[in-house]
Amino acid sequence: MSTRPDFSACLDPRAFVRLAAVLARDPGADLFLSGAGLAGETLGLAGVRPVSELIVGPRTRTHELKEFCFSGPGPALGFLGYPFGLGLRGLAGFKTSLFPLGHLKKYAAILRHERGAHRLDLFCADPILRREIVDLLGVGPGPGPEPGLEPVHDPGGPAARPEALQQSLSREGYIRGVERVLERIRDGDVYQLNLSIRFSAARPDLDPADLFFHLLSANPARFYALFSSGPRRLVSTSPERFLRVADGRVLSQPIKGTLRFDPAEGPTRARVRELLASAKEDAELSMIVDLVRNDISNNCEYGSVRVDGHKSVFAVDNLLQMYSNVRGRLRPDRTCLDLLPDAFPGGSVTGCPKGRALELIEDLEPHCRDFYCGCFVMIMDERNMDSSVAIRTACHDADTGELCFYAGSGIVVDSDPDREYRETLAKAEKFLELTRT
Amino acid sequence: MNVLVLDNNDSFTRNLEHLLVETLAARIEVAAFADGVRRALCAAPDLIVISAGPGRPSDYPGYGPVLDSGLPVLGVCLGMQIMNEHFGGRTDRLPGCVHGRAEAIDFLGRRRVVARYHSLYLSRVAEDLEVLAANHAGVPMAVRHRTRRLLGYQFHPESFLTPDGGYFIEHAARFFGLS
Structure with a gap:
């Protein structure tokens, strides 16, 4: 991104969401937004009209990602799928999938909004497109509902009948899977493993942009993304940062440890204490913190890797979640695209040790994770990027009408299989709602 | 060094690498198990460290020449279990295995908090090895060879749950006569 915007304006957050909602429908902008009211996450980006795209395939190498992202101006936005990470470790090819391994784009126009400062910057060299976007700023809310601000309408026609919901693992199948994981833990193959379920339902009339804005207002989280890839549109509502690099300062914020709370009561102090007191959840987070330290260390300066805010707690999706900050300083001879592939897929959604966990996941899960547990990325330059872990993410395919989403849970030695199944369903709840009548 | x-x-290997560099100011090389053994014998470094890892010692054959080379070897977790089996000890499932937990143990006369990650343990310690530290349940936490420069830690000095991981690296360096 050139440092000087081509246009700037004062814009309040509601107006920016309104503008993003217009751009998301026509011309189909890709959006990376943070839910309202969340401290510390103030940046929103919209990419309008792609000018170049990199569709990642089995033969795409890391240097091609670098060439795409670092040559020429402007940030690259997109996602990398979980199977891309398998390929980096020589594990790809077990499962067939038509889903791209990743998709990155650069745009004719980038809108950058800082919520705290109420500031919109537009980067767009094309004067005609720039005019079109600037003209949208003058347009008021107009008649009809304000998109994105209230869940004013159902995000897409009649819901599927409950029996139309497909699950890659039934309750019994999932519980059997957890029991197999526990055996492998007792054998010393892994300490922790994340086991997931793929859900899908026919929703031919669902509008993913409507769904995105409905969820953004109803269930705000830090890393919302709406991204088009061919006929598919990804709707990500992730609360989890994977990796941020800010002028070479590296930050990862793995989430582990989950406790559901009653939405009527809210996240009470007693429930927070209960989560913090759990030895199981403590160990679950600690081992992933050690894993993430390891995963960033290959590209960080010696002596720079440290942990702070261990066992911080926040609430999202009616769940209390714990996370920690793992920080480091990127080595001068490395870029954020050395760091990201080395740490990918994120430790919190694989397990530990990672190599063996990835092999076991391929064996235990009947489905391909595709975008799930990959990452959404905003790559500014060699030493600046931000990314989220692609959890709480759904994909709608306009060609097939299918809506699919995934959820999973980290299994450790003292996991209770039935409880892990219920935790998995709780994480899928906001999407499961869409499949009920 | x-x-x-x-x-x-x-x-956790990169964590170990960082801790070794920070503590010993050493030049360090990390080699994969498969081709590392040959390299270890050719390069004859001042110190060899055998990392932790998934599975059991029998999954990692070929360490014998390293342990018999006379070079100082520090084994961490699986690395210590490999050492123990080489000299005739046994490894079994640890009842109630422990992962990602910190625990205080007596180590050379002082209480020290260490991070534990292990499903298996030294169910029989080889005769050539001496237990330096065990936890309250008697699970061996550190062993050394009676005559050779070989030292093993069951716990993880490189974990952030071990508050003073550097101490255990310094101890190893002193034990090996490297500092």
Whole structure:
């Protein structure tokens, strides 16, 4: 991104969401937004009209990602799928999938909004497109509902009948899977493993942009993304940062440890204490913190890797979640695209040790994770990027009408299989709602 | 000082590398288990470290020449279990295995908090090895060879749950006569 915007304006957050909602429908902008009211996450980006795209395939190498992202101006936005990470470790090819391994784009126009400062910057060299976007700023809310601000309408026609919901693992199948994981833990193959379920339902009339804005207002989280890839549109509502690099300062914020709370009561102090007191959840987070330290260390300066805010707690999706900050300083001879592939897929959604966990996941899960547990990325330059872990993410395919989403849970030695199944369903709840009548 | 870390496909190896460099100011090389053994014998570093890793010692054959080379070897977790089996000890499932937990143990006369990650343990300690530290349940936490420069830690000095991981690296360096 050139440092000087081509246009700037004062814009309040509601107006920016309104503008993003217009751009998301026509011309189909890709959006990376943070839910309202969340401290510390103030940046929103919209990419309008792609000018170049990199569709990642089995033969795409890391240097091609670098060439795409670092040559020429402007940030690259997109996602990398979980199977891309398998390929980096020589594990790809077990499962067939038509889903791209990743998709990155650069745009004719980038809108950058800082919520705290109420500031919109537009980067767009094309004067005609720039005019079109600037003209949208003058347009008021107009008649009809304000998109994105209230869940004013159902995000897409009649819901599927409950029996139309497909699950890659039934309750019994999932519980059997957890029991197999526990055996492998007792054998010393892994300490922790994340086991997931793929859900899908026919929703031919669902509008993913409507769904995105409905969820953004109803269930705000830090890393919302709406991204088009061919006929598919990804709707990500992730609360989890994977990796941020800010002028070479590296930050990862793995989430582990989950406790559901009653939405009527809210996240009470007693429930927070209960989560913090759990030895199981403590160990679950600690081992992933050690894993993430390891995963960033290959590209960080010696002596720079440290942990702070261990066992911080926040609430999202009616769940209390714990996370920690793992920080480091990127080595001068490395870029954020050395760091990201080395740490990918994120430790919190694989397990530990990672190599063996990835092999076991391929064996235990009947489905391909595709975008799930990959990452959404905003790559500014060699030493600046931000990314989220692609959890709480759904994909709608306009060609097939299918809506699919995934959820999973980290299994450790003292996991209770039935409880892990219920935790998995709780994480899928906001999407499961869409499949009920 | 030249240090060679032999990595058994573990996910904490880079943490170990950073701790070794920070503590010993060493030049360090990390080699995968499969080709690391040959390299260890050719390069003859000042210190060899055998990492933790998934599975059991029998999954990692070929460490014998390293342990018999006379070079100082530090084994961490699986690395210590490999050492123990080489000299005739046994490894079994640990009842109520422990992962990602910190625990205080007596180590050379002082209480020290260490991080534990292990499903298996030294169910029989080889006769050539001496237990330096065990936890309250008697599980061996550190062993050394009676006559050779070989030292093993069951716990993880490189974990952030071990508050003073550097102490255990310094102890190893002193034990090996490297500092």
